[in-house]
Amino acid sequence: MAPATATSTIELTGVGRTYTRGKKTVQALTGVDLTIRQGEFITLFGPSGCGKSTLLRLIAGLDTQTTGDISVFGTTPKQASGRKDIAWIPQSSALLPWLDIKRNASLSSVINKRADRSGATTRKPEDAVDILNEIGLADFLESRPEQLSGGMRQRASIARGFAQGAPLMLMDEPFSALDELTRDTLRLRLLELWDRHKKTIVFVTHSAQEAVLLSDRVVVMSPRPGRIRQVVDIDFPRPRSWELVETPEFVAKVAEVKQILWSAWEGDE
Numbered sequence: 001m002a003p004a005t006a007t008s009t010i011e012l013t014g015v016g017r018t019y020t021r022g023k024k025t026v027q028a029l030t031g032v033d034l035t036i037r038q039g040e041f042i043t044l045f046g047p048s049g050c051g052k053s054t055l056l057r058l059i060a061g062l063d064t065q066t067t068g069d070i071s072v073f074g075t076t077p078k079q080a081s082g083r084k085d086i087a088w089i090p091q092s093s094a095l096l097p098w099l100d101i102k103r104n105a106s107l108s109s110v111i112n113k114r115a116d117r118s119g120a121t122t123r124k125p126e127d128a129v130d131i132l133n134e135i136g137l138a139d140f141l142e143s144r145p146e147q148l149s150g151g152m153r154q155r156a157s158i159a160r161g162f163a164q165g166a167p168l169m170l171m172d173e174p175f176s177a178l179d180e181l182t183r184d185t186l187r188l189r190l191l192e193l194w195d196r197h198k199k200t201i202v203f204v205t206h207s208a209q210e211a212v213l214l215s216d217r218v219v220v221m222s223p224r225p226g227r228i229r230q231v232v233d234i235d236f237p238r239p240r241s242w243e244l245v246e247t248p249e250f251v252a253k254v255a256e257v258k259q260i261l262w263s264a265w266e267g268d269e
Protein backbone atom coordinates (compact mmCIF):
# COMPACT_ATOMS: atom_id res chain seq x y z
CA MET A 1 0.00 0.00 0.00
CA ALA A 2 1.26 3.49 -0.81
CA PRO A 3 2.26 5.26 2.41
CA ALA A 4 -0.21 7.93 3.47
CA THR A 5 1.47 11.35 3.56
CA ALA A 6 0.82 13.96 6.23
CA THR A 7 -1.63 15.80 4.01
CA SER A 8 -3.34 12.81 2.42
CA THR A 9 -6.63 11.62 3.80
CA ILE A 10 -7.34 8.74 1.45
CA GLU A 11 -5.03 6.64 -0.71
CA LEU A 12 -6.46 4.21 -3.24
CA THR A 13 -4.06 1.92 -5.06
CA GLY A 14 -5.11 -0.47 -7.83
CA VAL A 15 -8.63 -0.71 -6.40
CA GLY A 16 -11.11 -3.03 -8.12
CA ARG A 17 -14.48 -4.48 -7.18
CA THR A 18 -16.10 -7.42 -8.92
CA TYR A 19 -19.60 -8.59 -8.06
CA THR A 20 -20.58 -12.17 -8.70
CA ARG A 21 -24.16 -13.28 -8.80
CA GLY A 22 -24.60 -16.91 -9.86
CA LYS A 23 -22.64 -17.29 -13.10
CA LYS A 24 -22.75 -13.57 -13.84
CA THR A 25 -19.78 -11.37 -13.01
CA VAL A 26 -19.87 -7.56 -13.04
CA GLN A 27 -16.61 -5.67 -12.87
CA ALA A 28 -17.92 -2.54 -11.14
CA LEU A 29 -14.47 -0.96 -10.73
CA THR A 30 -10.97 -1.61 -11.97
CA GLY A 31 -7.50 -0.11 -11.48
CA VAL A 32 -8.51 2.91 -9.40
CA ASP A 33 -5.50 4.94 -8.21
CA LEU A 34 -6.35 8.14 -6.39
CA THR A 35 -4.98 10.29 -3.56
CA ILE A 36 -7.39 12.59 -1.77
CA ARG A 37 -5.84 15.42 0.20
CA GLN A 38 -6.92 16.68 3.58
CA GLY A 39 -9.52 19.44 3.33
CA GLU A 40 -10.17 18.79 -0.34
CA PHE A 41 -13.60 18.88 -2.01
CA ILE A 42 -13.43 16.16 -4.62
CA THR A 43 -16.25 14.93 -6.82
CA LEU A 44 -16.82 11.58 -8.50
CA PHE A 45 -18.61 12.37 -11.75
CA GLY A 46 -19.87 10.00 -14.41
CA PRO A 47 -22.86 8.22 -15.94
CA SER A 48 -25.02 5.64 -14.26
CA GLY A 49 -23.18 2.38 -13.65
CA CYS A 50 -19.60 3.73 -13.74
CA GLY A 51 -19.01 2.69 -10.14
CA LYS A 52 -19.31 6.01 -8.27
CA SER A 53 -21.43 4.61 -5.45
CA THR A 54 -19.32 1.46 -5.32
CA LEU A 55 -16.20 3.58 -4.87
CA LEU A 56 -17.84 5.68 -2.17
CA ARG A 57 -19.02 2.57 -0.32
CA LEU A 58 -15.50 1.13 -0.42
CA ILE A 59 -14.05 4.34 1.06
CA ALA A 60 -16.79 4.25 3.73
CA GLY A 61 -15.91 0.69 4.69
CA LEU A 62 -19.44 -0.45 3.79
CA ASP A 63 -18.02 -2.86 1.20
CA THR A 64 -14.61 -4.43 0.55
CA GLN A 65 -12.55 -4.18 -2.63
CA THR A 66 -11.69 -7.34 -4.58
CA THR A 67 -8.24 -6.03 -5.53
CA GLY A 68 -5.96 -3.22 -4.37
CA ASP A 69 -5.68 -1.22 -1.17
CA ILE A 70 -7.53 1.66 0.46
CA SER A 71 -6.15 3.71 3.31
CA VAL A 72 -8.28 6.24 5.20
CA PHE A 73 -6.22 8.31 7.65
CA GLY A 74 -3.59 5.57 7.54
CA THR A 75 -5.92 2.69 8.44
CA THR A 76 -8.48 0.52 6.67
CA PRO A 77 -11.82 2.17 5.91
CA LYS A 78 -13.58 -0.14 8.37
CA GLN A 79 -11.22 0.96 11.15
CA ALA A 80 -11.74 4.62 10.25
CA SER A 81 -15.48 4.06 10.25
CA GLY A 82 -15.27 2.30 13.63
CA ARG A 83 -13.49 5.39 15.00
CA LYS A 84 -16.41 7.50 13.66
CA ASP A 85 -14.03 9.44 11.44
CA ILE A 86 -16.40 9.13 8.45
CA ALA A 87 -19.83 10.73 8.04
CA TRP A 88 -22.15 9.44 5.34
CA ILE A 89 -24.78 11.74 3.80
CA PRO A 90 -27.25 9.69 1.77
CA GLN A 91 -29.38 10.58 -1.25
CA SER A 92 -32.56 10.83 0.81
CA SER A 93 -32.52 12.49 4.18
CA ALA A 94 -33.22 9.34 6.27
CA LEU A 95 -34.28 11.33 9.34
CA LEU A 96 -36.11 9.60 12.17
CA PRO A 97 -39.77 10.61 11.76
CA TRP A 98 -40.59 10.65 15.49
CA LEU A 99 -37.79 13.07 16.42
CA ASP A 100 -37.73 16.80 15.79
CA ILE A 101 -35.01 18.33 13.63
CA LYS A 102 -32.86 19.36 16.57
CA ARG A 103 -32.85 15.85 18.02
CA ASN A 104 -32.27 14.27 14.62
CA ALA A 105 -29.25 16.48 14.04
CA SER A 106 -27.88 15.77 17.55
CA LEU A 107 -28.35 12.03 17.31
CA SER A 108 -24.79 11.11 16.40
CA SER A 109 -23.44 12.77 19.54
CA VAL A 110 -25.60 10.40 21.57
CA ILE A 111 -24.84 7.31 19.49
CA ASN A 112 -21.10 7.89 19.22
CA LYS A 113 -20.41 8.55 22.89
CA ARG A 114 -18.63 5.19 23.24
CA ALA A 115 -16.21 5.89 20.39
CA ASP A 116 -15.57 9.36 21.84
CA ARG A 117 -14.81 7.92 25.30
CA SER A 118 -12.32 5.45 23.80
CA GLY A 119 -10.24 8.44 22.68
CA ALA A 120 -9.50 6.79 19.32
CA THR A 121 -11.56 9.11 17.16
CA THR A 122 -10.31 12.39 15.73
CA ARG A 123 -13.84 13.62 15.27
CA LYS A 124 -14.88 16.82 17.00
CA PRO A 125 -18.65 16.84 17.54
CA GLU A 126 -20.21 20.23 16.95
CA ASP A 127 -23.34 21.82 18.33
CA ALA A 128 -26.19 20.63 16.13
CA VAL A 129 -28.24 23.77 16.80
CA ASP A 130 -25.38 26.00 15.62
CA ILE A 131 -25.14 24.07 12.38
CA LEU A 132 -28.91 24.03 11.87
CA ASN A 133 -28.80 27.82 12.28
CA GLU A 134 -25.95 28.08 9.77
CA ILE A 135 -27.87 26.06 7.20
CA GLY A 136 -31.01 28.18 7.60
CA LEU A 137 -33.21 25.99 9.78
CA ALA A 138 -33.21 28.15 12.93
CA ASP A 139 -37.00 28.51 12.85
CA PHE A 140 -37.66 24.79 12.46
CA LEU A 141 -35.71 23.18 15.30
CA GLU A 142 -38.85 21.80 16.93
CA SER A 143 -40.43 20.57 13.66
CA ARG A 144 -40.62 16.93 12.76
CA PRO A 145 -39.39 15.80 9.32
CA GLU A 146 -42.91 15.36 7.92
CA GLN A 147 -43.58 19.07 8.58
CA LEU A 148 -40.69 20.16 6.34
CA SER A 149 -40.14 20.33 2.58
CA GLY A 150 -37.78 17.89 0.87
CA GLY A 151 -35.10 20.57 0.64
CA MET A 152 -35.38 21.39 4.33
CA ARG A 153 -35.15 17.71 5.26
CA GLN A 154 -32.00 17.41 3.17
CA ARG A 155 -30.56 20.48 4.91
CA ALA A 156 -31.24 18.78 8.24
CA SER A 157 -29.51 15.64 6.99
CA ILE A 158 -26.45 17.66 5.97
CA ALA A 159 -26.49 19.45 9.34
CA ARG A 160 -26.58 16.07 11.08
CA GLY A 161 -23.51 14.99 9.08
CA PHE A 162 -21.57 18.15 9.99
CA ALA A 163 -22.63 17.99 13.65
CA GLN A 164 -21.16 14.50 13.81
CA GLY A 165 -17.78 16.20 13.51
CA ALA A 166 -16.14 13.48 11.39
CA PRO A 167 -13.18 14.85 9.41
CA LEU A 168 -14.23 12.96 6.27
CA MET A 169 -17.69 13.37 4.73
CA LEU A 170 -18.97 11.11 1.97
CA MET A 171 -21.97 12.44 0.05
CA ASP A 172 -23.84 10.21 -2.41
CA GLU A 173 -25.86 12.49 -4.72
CA PRO A 174 -27.38 14.38 -1.77
CA PHE A 175 -29.26 16.84 -4.01
CA SER A 176 -30.50 14.53 -6.75
CA ALA A 177 -34.08 14.27 -5.45
CA LEU A 178 -34.49 18.06 -5.13
CA ASP A 179 -35.86 20.62 -7.57
CA GLU A 180 -33.38 22.80 -9.44
CA LEU A 181 -33.91 25.98 -7.37
CA THR A 182 -33.48 24.14 -4.09
CA ARG A 183 -30.38 22.40 -5.40
CA ASP A 184 -28.86 25.74 -6.40
CA THR A 185 -29.32 27.15 -2.90
CA LEU A 186 -28.08 24.04 -1.15
CA ARG A 187 -24.93 23.81 -3.27
CA LEU A 188 -23.84 27.24 -2.03
CA ARG A 189 -24.88 26.47 1.56
CA LEU A 190 -22.79 23.31 1.44
CA LEU A 191 -19.77 25.25 0.18
CA GLU A 192 -20.14 27.74 3.04
CA LEU A 193 -20.28 24.93 5.61
CA TRP A 194 -17.32 23.11 4.03
CA ASP A 195 -15.29 26.31 4.08
CA ARG A 196 -16.10 27.07 7.72
CA HIS A 197 -15.73 23.55 9.09
CA LYS A 198 -12.67 22.44 7.05
CA LYS A 199 -13.82 18.94 6.11
CA THR A 200 -12.59 16.60 3.42
CA ILE A 201 -15.60 15.90 1.19
CA VAL A 202 -15.99 13.18 -1.43
CA PHE A 203 -19.16 13.96 -3.36
CA VAL A 204 -20.96 11.91 -6.03
CA THR A 205 -22.95 13.55 -8.81
CA HIS A 206 -24.32 13.08 -12.35
CA SER A 207 -24.16 16.83 -12.94
CA ALA A 208 -21.07 18.34 -14.57
CA GLN A 209 -22.15 21.82 -13.51
CA GLU A 210 -22.54 20.76 -9.89
CA ALA A 211 -19.15 19.02 -9.98
CA VAL A 212 -17.35 22.07 -11.37
CA LEU A 213 -19.07 24.54 -9.05
CA LEU A 214 -18.28 22.60 -5.88
CA SER A 215 -14.95 20.91 -6.41
CA ASP A 216 -11.22 21.37 -6.18
CA ARG A 217 -10.91 18.36 -8.47
CA VAL A 218 -13.40 16.36 -10.55
CA VAL A 219 -12.76 12.65 -11.03
CA VAL A 220 -14.33 11.77 -14.39
CA MET A 221 -15.31 8.10 -14.51
CA SER A 222 -16.54 5.81 -17.27
CA PRO A 223 -18.39 2.46 -17.17
CA ARG A 224 -17.85 -1.15 -18.33
CA PRO A 225 -15.74 -1.61 -16.31
CA GLY A 226 -15.93 1.40 -14.00
CA ARG A 227 -12.66 3.33 -13.99
CA ILE A 228 -11.14 6.78 -13.72
CA ARG A 229 -10.78 8.49 -17.08
CA GLN A 230 -9.21 11.72 -15.91
CA VAL A 231 -8.88 13.91 -12.86
CA VAL A 232 -9.58 17.56 -13.70
CA ASP A 233 -8.31 20.45 -11.54
CA ILE A 234 -10.89 23.20 -10.90
CA ASP A 235 -8.96 26.35 -10.07
CA PHE A 236 -11.74 28.94 -9.75
CA PRO A 237 -11.18 31.13 -6.70
CA ARG A 238 -13.24 30.66 -3.55
CA PRO A 239 -15.68 31.57 -2.20
CA ARG A 240 -17.69 30.72 -5.32
CA SER A 241 -21.05 32.24 -6.18
CA TRP A 242 -23.67 32.09 -8.89
CA GLU A 243 -21.93 34.86 -10.83
CA LEU A 244 -19.18 32.34 -11.52
CA VAL A 245 -21.63 30.02 -13.28
CA GLU A 246 -22.40 32.73 -15.87
CA THR A 247 -18.76 33.26 -16.86
CA PRO A 248 -17.33 31.87 -20.12
CA GLU A 249 -14.50 30.22 -18.16
CA PHE A 250 -16.96 28.24 -16.05
CA VAL A 251 -19.04 27.21 -19.07
CA ALA A 252 -15.84 26.10 -20.84
CA LYS A 253 -14.75 24.03 -17.82
CA VAL A 254 -18.13 22.26 -17.67
CA ALA A 255 -17.83 21.54 -21.41
CA GLU A 256 -14.29 20.19 -20.90
CA VAL A 257 -15.45 17.80 -18.18
CA LYS A 258 -18.37 16.59 -20.31
CA GLN A 259 -16.09 16.18 -23.32
CA ILE A 260 -13.83 13.82 -21.36
CA LEU A 261 -16.90 11.74 -20.59
CA TRP A 262 -18.17 11.67 -24.19
CA SER A 263 -14.77 10.80 -25.60
CA ALA A 264 -14.52 7.92 -23.12
CA TRP A 265 -17.86 6.58 -24.38
CA GLU A 266 -16.92 6.97 -28.03
CA GLY A 267 -13.72 5.08 -27.24
CA ASP A 268 -15.83 2.22 -25.85
CA GLU A 269 -17.80 1.71 -29.05
Ligand SMILES: Nc1ncnc2c1ncn2[C@@H]1O[C@H](COP(=O)(O)OP(=O)(O)OP(=O)(O)O)[C@@H](O)[C@H]1O
Binds near residue numbers: 019020050054
Ligand atom coordinates in the same frame (compact mmCIF):
# COMPACT_ATOMS: atom_id res chain seq x y z
N1 LIG B 1 -24.37 -5.38 -4.92
C1 LIG B 1 -24.19 -5.48 -6.23
N2 LIG B 1 -24.32 -6.66 -6.86
C2 LIG B 1 -24.12 -6.78 -8.19
N3 LIG B 1 -23.79 -5.74 -9.01
C3 LIG B 1 -23.65 -4.54 -8.43
C4 LIG B 1 -23.84 -4.34 -7.03
N4 LIG B 1 -23.65 -3.01 -6.75
C5 LIG B 1 -23.32 -2.43 -7.93
N5 LIG B 1 -23.34 -3.33 -8.93
C6 LIG B 1 -23.03 -3.09 -10.34
O1 LIG B 1 -21.79 -2.38 -10.38
C7 LIG B 1 -21.83 -1.38 -11.39
C8 LIG B 1 -21.54 -0.02 -10.75
O2 LIG B 1 -22.63 0.32 -9.91
P1 LIG B 1 -22.67 1.67 -9.04
O3 LIG B 1 -23.97 1.72 -8.34
O4 LIG B 1 -21.44 1.79 -8.27
O5 LIG B 1 -22.64 2.76 -10.21
P2 LIG B 1 -22.98 4.33 -10.12
O6 LIG B 1 -22.01 5.00 -11.01
O7 LIG B 1 -23.04 4.75 -8.71
O8 LIG B 1 -24.44 4.34 -10.75
P3 LIG B 1 -25.66 5.36 -10.44
O9 LIG B 1 -25.16 6.71 -10.85
O10 LIG B 1 -26.77 4.85 -11.28
O11 LIG B 1 -25.94 5.27 -8.96
C9 LIG B 1 -23.20 -1.47 -12.04
O12 LIG B 1 -23.09 -2.27 -13.22
C10 LIG B 1 -24.04 -2.16 -11.00
O13 LIG B 1 -25.08 -2.90 -11.60
